[in-house]
Amino acid sequence: NAGVTQTPKFRVLKTGQSMTLLCAQDMNHEYMYWYRQDPGMGLRLIHYSVGEGTTAKGEVPDGYNVSRLKKQNFLLGLESAAPSQTSVYFCASSPRSLGLFFGEGSRLTVL
Amino acid sequence: KQEVTQIPAALSVPEGENLVLNCSFTDSAIYNLQWFRQDPGKGLTSLLLIQSSQREQTSGRLNASLDKSSGRSTLYIAASQPGDSATYLCAVLYNTDKLIFGTGTRLQVFP
Numbered sequence: 001n002a003g004v005t006q007t008p009k010f011r012v013l014k015t016g017q018s019m020t021l022l023c024a025q026d027m028n029h030e031y032m033y034w035y036r037q038d039p040g041m042g043l044r045l046i047h048y049s050v051g052e053g054t055t056a057k058g059e060v061p062d063g064y065n066v067s068r069l070k071k072q073n074f075l076l077g078l079e080s081a082a083p084s085q086t087s088v089y090f091c092a093s094s095p096r097s098l099g100l101f102f103g104e105g106s107r108l109t110v111l
Numbered sequence: 112k113q114e115v116t117q118i119p120a121a122l123s124v125p126e127g128e129n130l131v132l133n134c135s136f137t138d139s140a141i142y143n144l145q146w147f148r149q150d151p152g153k154g155l156t157s158l159l160l161i162q163s164s165q166r167e168q169t170s171g172r173l174n175a176s177l178d179k180s181s182g183r184s185t186l187y188i189a190a191s192q193p194g195d196s197a198t199y200l201c202a203v204l205y206n207t208d209k210l211i212f213g214t215g216t217r218l219q220v221f222p
Binding site: 041042044045056059097101 | 200202
């Protein structure tokens with residue numbers, strides 16, 4: 001049972017490049033979330049989804065897009081990466097009533 | 112705006128002390144609240160989950176309480192140990208489905 005898996009775990013981009021982070025969960029959870037964590041800032045909600053085909057904006061959505069075409073996958077896209085998007089990204093899934101289950105994080109550096 | 116605040120931001124105590132960490136939220140329309148610990152450079156480990164209908168949850172030396180009317184949750188750590196050193200985060204799931212984190216309390220327990 002893999003739980004929540006994030007791909008890739010590390011990535012270095014140049015300014016202006018695009019990339020997609022994949023979050024996959026095998027627990028049949030309805031809810032999925034993308035967060036970023038920066039030093040001294042805690043975890044900030046980027047986008048979230050309450051079910052297949054749905055997405056909603058969180059606290060810091062600018063510069064990111066998401067898609068939830070399949071229930072088990074939640075994709076986070078950066079169309080034109082900026083140095084301000086250097087961060088550690090965490091994905092989480094939830095059946096709502098039982099709390100959050102986290103992935104191990106993806107460390108992104110934008111040069 | 113739905114916000115979550117944690118006080119204190121940092122705490123350094125000698126081994127054996129009983130500790131209280133605080134989490135405050137601005138909107139009482141919450142579904143549940145979850146406490147996590149995070150070790151440096153690592154992911155998040157779930158500690159306790161309190162549903163909105165509950166007043167407290169206990170696990171070993173940890174006890175978390177919830178007072179929705181005052182917008183507060185407290186994490187109590189009994190007989191602290193150096194292994195408890197970590198950052199402690201609370202996360203509030205609002206009825207709007209947004210799940211917001213506090214900025215965390217960095218705890219250091221010295222021998």
